[in-house]
Amino acid sequence: MTVDQPRSLHLAAHFPGAGGPAAWSDSPVSSQIDFASFEHLARTAERGLFDFFFLAEGLRLREHKGLVHDLDVAGRPESITLLNALAAVTDRLGLAATVNVSFNEPYELARRLSSLDHLSSGRAGWNVVTSSDAFTGENFRRGGCPDRVDRYTRAAEFIATARELWDSWTPDGQPRPIFRSGQHFAVQGEFTVPRSPQGHPVVIQSGDSDEGREFAAAFADVAFTRHGTLDAGRAFYADVKARLAAYGRQPSDLKIMPGVTFVLGASDAEARERAAAIRHEQISPERALLVLEQVWGRDLSSYDPDGPLPEIDPEPDVLLTQGLTQTGDPLETAARWRELSRAKGLSIRQTVIEATTGQSFVGTARSIASAMADFVSQGAADGFLLVPHLTPGDLDEFVDEVVPLLQERGVFRTCYSGTTLRAHLGLAQPVWKG
Known part of the structure; x- marks a missing residue:
């Protein structure tokens, strides 16, 4: 009789922006510009043997009712520049950046990512995102943005072009010219960077729409997702994994990692109280x-804010916030929030707190380790992208208290067994296509 071995899980650390989930005042290192903030979180993630460190991207400061209302991820240095600097102060930690394919060109971006992969000895990752936001597009010479229906076709051609550039050097170090002419891109010439340690940087994708799921199945090595329950996570996991076969891929070729928060306490009750206090602080009346x-x-x-929700309906076609991707139908969202508010007797502020709280692990270190292991063993995830509440020091508590318990359970590494991000994730090296 054989005993099933526990499934190993993967961990990544996200450096959030100044708005939303991050609270900076609780940390002695509290700048989203100072390199020390990024170095602290990256070193902590590497000490915890995480797979990679992740940066989001903002290409324009958001405006609400015509005024800049927060800095968010746009109020800090450019991500690949930061990751090249972090490559010098880390040894094994993967380094992943979000870069928008709607406002970049394949040759230029493939070169930057390949350079990061060389300088980090094979630790580069690329979170592929698209945009249908004309407000952001105003920061770029061509203005506007691709039509929504073209977003994923452009992204698919972008990735195919980048991979052709990465494969244009032979394994023995000889450059070959490429000639590519497609619907969105035409590239003719020679790539200036030899084939990098990973062959191709790891490709990451996030998106819950049907198009996003299909794109992940076709192109991604890692998929980010947001699901508030185990059942929702299992449904997403099963659906996306089932799509891989159509592209000649195995379930293990794509790692699904939900973005999650965590709150630790000496007891589960203390952790719940602390989590409630954190959300109350994050969602001010304003x-x-x-x-x-x-x-x-x-x-x-x-x-x-301490009164009831408005009785009037939303204006579904009006966007008061520029630079923010609206998800879901406003009328449906309002109906759902009203039902929640009536059922629990919640004010505006209380409703927003409850309705916008995503997947979070709250409890003692032991209960969180157990819950994470269960999430993976029950087919709801391959691992997690951790979003700390306090930046950058909050991750230290997780690394010191939860990681040893995951190791004790046999579901997390006790040392790095490889040197590249692909090795950490258990992904095969791309076959060179000559």
Whole structure:
């Protein structure tokens, strides 16, 4: 009789922006510009033997009702520049950046990512995102943005072009010219960077739409997702993994990693109290109204955040916040929030707190380790992208308290067995296509 071995899980650390989930005042290193902030979180992630460190991207400061309302991820240095610097102060940790394919060109970006892969000895990752946001497009020479229907076709051609560039050097170090002419890109010439240690940097994708899931199955090595329950996670996991076969891929070729938060306490009750206090701090009265206005598409500044939700319906075609991707139908969201508010007797602020809280592990270090292991063993994830509440020091607590318990359970590494991000993730080296 054989005993099933526990499934190993993967961990990554996200450096959030200044708005939203991050609280900076609790940390002695509290700047989203100072390199020390990024170095601290990256070194902590490497000490915890994480697979990779992840940076989001913002290409324009968001505006709400015509005024800049937060810095978010746009108020800090460019991501690949940061990761090249972090490559010098880390040894094994993967380094992944979000880069938008709607406002970049394949040759230039393939060169930057290949350079990062060389300088880090094979630790580069690329989170592929698209944009249908004309407001952001105003920062670029061609203005506007691709039509929504073209977003994924452009992204697919972008990745195919980048991979052709990465494969244009032979394994023995000889450059070969490429001649590619497609719907969106035409490239003719020679790539200036030899084939990098990983062959291709790891490709990451996030998106819950049907198009996004299909794109992940076709192109991605890692997929980020947001799901608030085990059942929702299992459904997403099963659906995306089932799509891989159509592209000649195995389930192990794609790692699914939900973005999650965590709150630790000496007891589960203490952790729940702490989590409630954190969310109360994150969603101030002013921010609660701002979030409500983003859904309603109306100026709601006259409403009391501690009062009931508006009786008026949203204006579905009005965007008061520029630079923010709207997800879901506003009328459906409003109906869901009203039902939640009525069922629990919640105010505007309380409703926003409860409705916008994503997947979070709350409890003692032991209960969180157990819950994470269960999530993976029950087919809801291959690992997790951790989003700390406090930046950058909050991850230290997880590394010191939860990681040893995951190792004790046999579901997390006790040392790095490889040197590249692909090795950490258990992904095969891309076969050179000559």
